Amino acid sequence: MSVILSxxxxxxxxxxxxxxxxxxGPVVGSTRQLYERKxxxxxxxxxxxxxRPRPPSERTFYREEEEITYVHRQPRFRDEDFHERQWKYxxxxxxxxxxxxxxxxxxxxxxxxxxxxxxxxxxxEEKSSSxxxxxxxxxxxxxxxxxxxxxxxxxxxxxxxVPFKRIN
Amino acid sequence: MSSTSQKHKDFVAEPxxxxxxxxxxxxxxxxxxxxxxxxxxxxxxxxxxxxxxxKDEELFRDWLKDTCGANVKQQGxxxxxxxxxxxxxx
Numbered sequence: 001m002s003v004i005l006s007x008x009x010x011x012x013x014x015x016x017x018x019x020x021x022x023x024x025g026p027v028v029g030s031t032r033q034l035y036e037r038k039x040x041x042x043x044x045x046x047x048x049x050x051x052r053p054r055p056p057s058e059r060t061f062y063r064e065e066e067e068i069t070y071v072h073r074q075p076r077f078r079d080e081d082f083h084e085r086q087w088k089y090x091x092x093x094x095x096x097x098x099x100x101x102x103x104x105x106x107x108x109x110x111x112x113x114x115x116x117x118x119x120x121x122x123x124x125e126e127k128s129s130s131x132x133x134x135x136x137x138x139x140x141x142x143x144x145x146x147x148x149x150x151x152x153x154x155x156x157x158x159x160x161x162v163p164f165k166r167i168n
Numbered sequence: 169m170s171s172t173s174q175k176h177k178d179f180v181a182e183p184x185x186x187x188x189x190x191x192x193x194x195x196x197x198x199x200x201x202x203x204x205x206x207x208x209x210x211x212x213x214x215x216x217x218x219x220x221x222x223k224d225e226e227l228f229r230d231w232l233k234d235t236c237g238a239n240v241k242q243q244g245x246x247x248x249x250x251x252x253x254x255x256x257x258x
Contacts, residue, residue, distance in 0.1 A: 023224060023226065023227065024227070025220050025221045025222040025224070025227065026220060028220060030216075030217055030220065031217075031220055031221065031231070033234065034227070034230060034231045034234055037230075037234065038230070
Protein backbone atom coordinates (compact mmCIF):
# COMPACT_ATOMS: atom_id res chain seq x y z
CA MET A 1 0.00 0.00 0.00
CA SER A 2 1.53 3.25 -1.12
CA VAL A 3 0.68 6.50 0.58
CA ILE A 4 0.25 9.50 -1.69
CA LEU A 5 1.42 12.34 0.51
CA SER A 6 0.47 15.10 -1.88
CA UNK A 7 -3.17 14.18 -1.44
CA UNK A 8 -3.05 14.68 2.28
CA UNK A 9 -4.14 17.88 3.93
CA UNK A 10 -1.69 20.15 5.75
CA UNK A 11 -3.05 18.95 9.05
CA UNK A 12 -2.62 15.31 8.12
CA UNK A 13 0.97 15.99 7.11
CA UNK A 14 1.50 17.67 10.44
CA UNK A 15 0.09 14.68 12.32
CA UNK A 16 2.27 12.33 10.37
CA UNK A 17 5.34 14.44 11.14
CA UNK A 18 4.47 14.22 14.81
CA UNK A 19 3.91 10.48 14.57
CA UNK A 20 7.35 9.97 13.11
CA UNK A 21 8.88 12.36 15.60
CA UNK A 22 10.18 14.67 12.88
CA UNK A 23 11.02 18.17 14.01
CA UNK A 24 8.89 20.63 12.08
CA GLY A 25 7.32 24.06 11.88
CA PRO A 26 3.93 24.97 10.43
CA VAL A 27 2.97 23.08 7.30
CA VAL A 28 2.44 25.84 4.75
CA GLY A 29 2.83 26.10 1.03
CA SER A 30 6.55 26.78 1.10
CA THR A 31 7.36 24.05 3.60
CA ARG A 32 5.06 21.37 2.29
CA GLN A 33 7.51 19.83 -0.17
CA LEU A 34 10.28 19.64 2.41
CA TYR A 35 8.05 17.87 4.92
CA GLU A 36 6.68 15.47 2.33
CA ARG A 37 10.25 14.47 1.47
CA LYS A 38 11.11 13.98 5.13
CA UNK A 39 8.04 11.83 5.62
CA UNK A 40 8.86 9.74 2.59
CA UNK A 41 12.36 9.12 3.95
CA UNK A 42 11.03 8.23 7.39
CA UNK A 43 8.50 5.84 5.88
CA UNK A 44 11.20 4.16 3.80
CA UNK A 45 13.39 3.70 6.86
CA UNK A 46 10.48 2.29 8.81
CA UNK A 47 9.64 -0.13 6.03
CA UNK A 48 13.25 -1.27 5.87
CA UNK A 49 13.32 -1.79 9.62
CA UNK A 50 10.12 -3.80 9.51
CA UNK A 51 11.37 -6.11 6.76
CA ARG A 52 14.77 -6.65 8.30
CA PRO A 53 14.92 -9.78 10.47
CA ARG A 54 15.29 -8.74 14.04
CA PRO A 55 18.10 -10.24 16.07
CA PRO A 56 16.83 -12.72 18.66
CA SER A 57 18.20 -10.61 21.50
CA GLU A 58 15.23 -8.31 20.96
CA ARG A 59 12.77 -11.15 21.42
CA THR A 60 12.42 -10.90 25.13
CA PHE A 61 9.24 -12.92 25.34
CA TYR A 62 11.20 -16.10 24.75
CA ARG A 63 13.33 -15.66 27.81
CA GLU A 64 10.81 -17.32 30.06
CA GLU A 65 10.97 -20.47 27.96
CA GLU A 66 14.71 -20.62 28.19
CA GLU A 67 14.93 -23.58 30.56
CA ILE A 68 12.47 -25.75 28.69
CA THR A 69 13.74 -25.09 25.21
CA TYR A 70 17.21 -26.50 25.85
CA VAL A 71 15.76 -29.95 25.46
CA HIS A 72 14.26 -29.10 22.11
CA ARG A 73 17.36 -27.49 20.65
CA GLN A 74 17.94 -28.08 16.97
CA PRO A 75 20.99 -30.29 16.45
CA ARG A 76 22.21 -28.36 13.39
CA PHE A 77 23.04 -25.16 15.19
CA ARG A 78 24.87 -25.98 18.35
CA ASP A 79 26.12 -23.30 20.67
CA GLU A 80 29.76 -24.06 20.06
CA ASP A 81 29.18 -23.85 16.32
CA PHE A 82 27.28 -20.67 16.59
CA HIS A 83 30.17 -18.31 17.08
CA GLU A 84 32.05 -19.94 14.28
CA ARG A 85 29.10 -19.45 11.97
CA GLN A 86 28.67 -15.94 13.30
CA TRP A 87 32.15 -15.06 12.06
CA LYS A 88 31.58 -16.84 8.79
CA TYR A 89 28.37 -14.93 8.22
CA UNK A 90 30.23 -11.66 8.55
CA UNK A 91 32.08 -12.46 5.37
CA UNK A 92 28.96 -12.87 3.32
CA UNK A 93 27.36 -10.00 1.53
CA UNK A 94 24.08 -8.47 2.62
CA UNK A 95 21.83 -10.86 0.71
CA UNK A 96 23.43 -13.99 2.01
CA UNK A 97 23.47 -12.47 5.46
CA UNK A 98 19.74 -11.93 5.28
CA UNK A 99 19.04 -15.44 4.04
CA UNK A 100 21.30 -16.97 6.63
CA UNK A 101 19.69 -15.02 9.39
CA UNK A 102 16.22 -15.87 8.13
CA UNK A 103 16.94 -19.56 7.99
CA UNK A 104 18.66 -19.48 11.33
CA UNK A 105 15.73 -17.71 12.82
CA UNK A 106 13.34 -20.28 11.43
CA UNK A 107 15.48 -23.10 12.71
CA UNK A 108 15.77 -21.92 16.27
CA UNK A 109 12.27 -20.67 16.89
CA UNK A 110 12.63 -20.92 20.63
CA UNK A 111 16.05 -19.25 20.48
CA UNK A 112 17.69 -20.96 23.43
CA UNK A 113 20.91 -19.09 22.82
CA UNK A 114 19.11 -15.75 22.98
CA UNK A 115 20.55 -14.87 26.35
CA UNK A 116 24.01 -16.11 25.43
CA UNK A 117 24.21 -13.89 22.40
CA UNK A 118 23.70 -10.83 24.53
CA UNK A 119 24.54 -7.70 22.66
CA UNK A 120 27.06 -9.25 20.30
CA UNK A 121 24.94 -10.09 17.24
CA UNK A 122 23.26 -6.83 16.28
CA UNK A 123 26.31 -4.56 15.95
CA UNK A 124 28.72 -6.85 14.09
CA GLU A 125 26.03 -8.13 11.74
CA GLU A 126 24.96 -4.64 10.86
CA LYS A 127 28.54 -3.69 10.14
CA SER A 128 29.18 -6.78 8.05
CA SER A 129 26.21 -6.10 5.81
CA SER A 130 27.76 -2.81 4.79
CA UNK A 131 31.11 -4.36 3.76
CA UNK A 132 31.63 -4.80 0.07
CA UNK A 133 35.20 -6.06 0.24
CA UNK A 134 35.79 -8.87 2.71
CA UNK A 135 38.16 -8.19 5.58
CA UNK A 136 40.72 -10.72 4.46
CA UNK A 137 41.05 -9.02 1.09
CA UNK A 138 41.68 -5.71 2.80
CA UNK A 139 44.33 -7.31 5.00
CA UNK A 140 45.95 -8.93 2.00
CA UNK A 141 46.13 -5.66 0.11
CA UNK A 142 47.56 -3.98 3.17
CA UNK A 143 50.21 -6.68 3.61
CA UNK A 144 51.14 -6.45 -0.05
CA UNK A 145 51.57 -2.73 0.28
CA UNK A 146 53.77 -3.16 3.35
CA UNK A 147 55.81 -5.78 1.50
CA UNK A 148 56.27 -3.40 -1.39
CA UNK A 149 57.46 -0.63 0.89
CA UNK A 150 59.84 -3.03 2.61
CA UNK A 151 61.20 -4.16 -0.74
CA UNK A 152 61.85 -0.58 -1.77
CA UNK A 153 63.46 0.16 1.55
CA UNK A 154 65.85 -2.79 1.46
CA UNK A 155 66.88 -2.02 -2.09
CA UNK A 156 67.66 1.58 -1.43
CA UNK A 157 71.26 2.60 -2.02
CA UNK A 158 73.20 3.39 1.12
CA UNK A 159 73.53 7.07 1.77
CA UNK A 160 76.95 8.42 1.04
CA UNK A 161 79.02 9.13 4.06
CA VAL A 162 80.08 12.39 2.58
CA PRO A 163 77.10 13.96 0.92
CA PHE A 164 79.06 16.68 -0.68
CA LYS A 165 81.17 15.61 -3.66
CA ARG A 166 84.44 17.40 -3.95
CA ILE A 167 84.79 18.98 -7.31
CA ASN A 168 88.31 18.55 -8.71
CA MET B 169 34.82 28.50 14.14
CA SER B 170 35.59 29.68 10.62
CA SER B 171 35.80 33.38 10.13
CA THR B 172 32.76 35.06 8.61
CA SER B 173 32.99 36.60 5.18
CA GLN B 174 32.68 40.26 4.33
CA LYS B 175 29.29 39.50 2.82
CA HIS B 176 28.13 38.10 6.12
CA LYS B 177 29.41 41.10 8.03
CA ASP B 178 27.74 43.49 5.60
CA PHE B 179 24.43 41.70 5.84
CA VAL B 180 24.21 41.43 9.61
CA ALA B 181 25.25 45.03 10.14
CA GLU B 182 21.92 46.58 9.21
CA PRO B 183 18.25 45.83 8.56
CA UNK B 184 17.93 43.96 5.28
CA UNK B 185 15.22 46.14 3.79
CA UNK B 186 14.79 45.35 0.12
CA UNK B 187 18.14 43.64 -0.38
CA UNK B 188 18.17 40.96 -3.03
CA UNK B 189 18.53 37.34 -2.13
CA UNK B 190 22.06 37.44 -3.50
CA UNK B 191 23.02 39.68 -0.60
CA UNK B 192 22.77 36.69 1.72
CA UNK B 193 26.03 35.02 2.67
CA UNK B 194 26.43 31.73 0.84
CA UNK B 195 24.06 32.73 -1.92
CA UNK B 196 25.85 33.65 -5.11
CA UNK B 197 24.57 34.29 -8.60
CA UNK B 198 23.68 30.73 -9.45
CA UNK B 199 21.88 29.92 -6.23
CA UNK B 200 20.32 33.36 -6.19
CA UNK B 201 18.86 32.81 -9.62
CA UNK B 202 17.41 29.45 -8.60
CA UNK B 203 15.83 30.97 -5.53
CA UNK B 204 14.39 33.83 -7.55
CA UNK B 205 12.83 31.36 -9.95
CA UNK B 206 11.06 29.74 -7.03
CA UNK B 207 9.72 33.10 -5.91
CA UNK B 208 12.33 33.91 -3.28
CA UNK B 209 13.51 37.10 -4.95
CA UNK B 210 14.24 39.18 -1.88
CA UNK B 211 16.28 38.37 1.21
CA UNK B 212 13.26 38.99 3.41
CA UNK B 213 11.33 36.20 1.69
CA UNK B 214 14.09 33.78 2.59
CA UNK B 215 13.97 35.26 6.06
CA UNK B 216 10.27 34.46 6.10
CA UNK B 217 11.03 30.86 5.22
CA UNK B 218 13.74 30.77 7.86
CA UNK B 219 11.23 31.92 10.46
CA UNK B 220 8.52 29.53 9.32
CA UNK B 221 11.05 26.76 9.81
CA UNK B 222 11.34 28.03 13.37
CA LYS B 223 14.92 29.15 12.83
CA ASP B 224 15.91 25.49 13.04
CA GLU B 225 19.30 24.81 11.47
CA GLU B 226 18.63 21.33 10.20
CA LEU B 227 15.28 22.19 8.65
CA PHE B 228 16.59 25.35 7.03
CA ARG B 229 19.64 23.56 5.63
CA ASP B 230 17.45 20.81 4.20
CA TRP B 231 15.09 23.32 2.68
CA LEU B 232 17.91 25.31 1.13
CA LYS B 233 19.46 22.20 -0.34
CA ASP B 234 16.12 21.08 -1.79
CA THR B 235 15.21 24.47 -3.17
CA CYS B 236 18.41 25.67 -4.80
CA GLY B 237 20.94 22.86 -4.40
CA ALA B 238 23.16 24.65 -1.92
CA ASN B 239 26.11 22.62 -0.64
CA VAL B 240 26.98 22.20 3.01
CA LYS B 241 29.15 25.29 3.21
CA GLN B 242 26.64 27.49 1.44
CA GLN B 243 23.87 26.20 3.67
CA GLY B 244 25.92 26.96 6.74
CA UNK B 245 26.88 30.44 5.59
CA UNK B 246 23.29 31.37 4.79
CA UNK B 247 21.97 29.93 8.02
CA UNK B 248 24.61 31.70 10.10
CA UNK B 249 23.97 34.95 8.35
CA UNK B 250 20.22 34.86 8.92
CA UNK B 251 20.54 33.66 12.48
CA UNK B 252 22.87 36.43 13.41
CA UNK B 253 20.68 38.98 11.66
CA UNK B 254 17.71 37.73 13.66
CA UNK B 255 19.67 37.90 16.90
CA UNK B 256 20.29 41.55 16.25
CA UNK B 257 17.12 42.79 14.64
CA UNK B 258 14.25 40.45 15.15
